[in-house]
Amino acid sequence: MRRYTLGLGDRQFVLDVQELTADSFEVFLGDARYEVTLSGEEDLPEATITPGYQPAVDATHSATAARPAMSLAAPRRRAADAPAPLAGGATLSAPMPGVILEIFVKPGDVVERGQRIAVLDAMKMHNLIRSPRAATIREVCVEPGQAVGHGDALIRYQEA
Numbered sequence: 001m002r003r004y005t006l007g008l009g010d011r012q013f014v015l016d017v018q019e020l021t022a023d024s025f026e027v028f029l030g031d032a033r034y035e036v037t038l039s040g041e042e043d044l045p046e047a048t049i050t051p052g053y054q055p056a057v058d059a060t061h062s063a064t065a066a067r068p069a070m071s072l073a074a075p076r077r078r079a080a081d082a083p084a085p086l087a088g089g090a091t092l093s094a095p096m097p098g099v100i101l102e103i104f105v106k107p108g109d110v111v112e113r114g115q116r117i118a119v120l121d122a123m124k125m126h127n128l129i130r131s132p133r134a135a136t137i138r139e140v141c142v143e144p145g146q147a148v149g150h151g152d153a154l155i156r157y158q159e160a
Contacts, residue, residue: 001016001017001018002016002017002018003015003016003017004016004017013029014029015027015028015029016028016029020035021114022112022113022114022130023037023038023113023114024036024037024038025037025038090138090156090157090158090159091153091154091155091156091157092117092129092131092132092153092154092155092156092157093150093151093152093153093154094120094129094148094149094150094151094152094153094154095120095127095129095150096120096122096127096150097122097147097148097149097150098120098121098122098123098127098147098148099120099121099122099145099146099147099148100118100119100120100121100142100143100144100145100146100147100148100154101118101119101120101121101126101144101145102118102119102144103117103118103140103142103143103144104116104117104118105117105118105137105140105155106137106140107137107138107139107140108136108137109136109137110134110135110136110137111131111134111135111136111137112131112134113131113132113133113134114130114131115130115131116128116129116130116131117129117130117131117154117155118142118154118155120148129154133157135157135158136157136158137155137156137157137158138155138156138157138158139155139156140154140155141153141154141155141156142154142155
């Protein structure tokens, strides 16, 4: 489960998100519980999202525990299971610097949203990189043992 805090004007919102499947989430906002399904997505080449670090308020937090004043924020996944951001619309980029340990796809493979693409070792943590969309792989830009920097191309998708 991930906790997000969002400041909106002078208000604070806290949102707890549990990923159930690649397209469904359990979301807690205050005492309310919601089942959320991702029904669509699109690439916005102008958008730049820079992840930030915020330490967990309570590592033992559970769905039934009392919650502080809740807030609204975008869902984030665990770093070890996060889909890497798309840069330029058709390229899956490295979400952080590290070393590629495994590649699970090859050119011509058809992948589904959430399907594993690679394992990236960063500071001795193995991060599973998943596809953020359904597509066909045009090019694999890295190989096992290769060092990558934040934003380096991992794979390129065929244009639709």
